[in-house]
């Protein structure tokens with residue numbers, strides 16, 4: 673199976689604190705992988721390493737057969753890696769459509785072309801509108817981003833991420849901080865993105881029902897180590913995983 677992303681013995685320590693320890697993590701192209709693990713297991717730190725926010729202490733990261741370990745965040749983005757954060761990053765004083773159009777324009781190679789043709793601008797506007805449809809925000813396109821509900825801001829952020837045309841999407845807890853009522857809408861957006869076979873998605877998420885519904889494959893991090901990986905059913909039955917969560921997590925009612 674072709675892997676779009678591979679880590680080799682990836683490790684990071686903060687002083688004496690070994691937060692990620694010799695993680696060998698492979699992401700098959702076109703699949704949906706979720707990273708689960710208790711609070712503090714190192715999930716977000718792993719994303720920070722993958723997207724270039726922090727350098728590893730040891731090990732390598734390969735993306736589309738390039739060793740990207742030393743590349744900047746921007747270089748990784750250009751290669752096709754897109755990452756969302758737990759907090760929202762949007763321009764509150766612009767409309768929803770303007771936010772996405774700016775993201776679309778930021779990827780256009782001829783941004784500073786001498787001939788910013790109206791046709792080109794119209795195409796960018798259309799692309800932005802399509803992205804708003806993908807995240808089910810088309811009815812809010814003229815709203816100021818500041819006035820969106822929290823869950824809608826997360827959707828907008830996902831649309832802006834998609835504007836970068838990432839081949840690999842790293843989604844860090846897209847439901848973090850949003851109300852229970854808004855969760856199904858976010859799930860629908862992710863399902864919609866997943867339905868495009870070109871996308872490879874890695875999700876960090878605590879909501880197990882969502883994880884099990886979406887994932888082809890689960891990776892369990894515990895104390896910075898890769899404790900287990902495999903198909904969801906196999907992981908759910910893994911005794912080491914169950915004891916890592918000290919009981920409570922994998923009860924039938926969380927399925």
Ligand SMILES: Nc1ncnc2c1ncn2[C@@H]1O[C@H](COP(=O)(O)OP(=O)(O)OP(=O)(O)O)[C@@H](O)[C@H]1O
Pocket residue numbers: 686689691709710711712713714715716717718
């Ligand atoms: N820059 C840093 N300096 C020191 N310690 C850090 C740093 N970044 C993360 N840590 C520590 O690394 C550990 C793992 O944190 P991380 O946020 O990656 O866990 P997580 O699995 O994403 O947790 P959660 O599910 O609660 O979001 C925590 O103990 C955290 O305090």
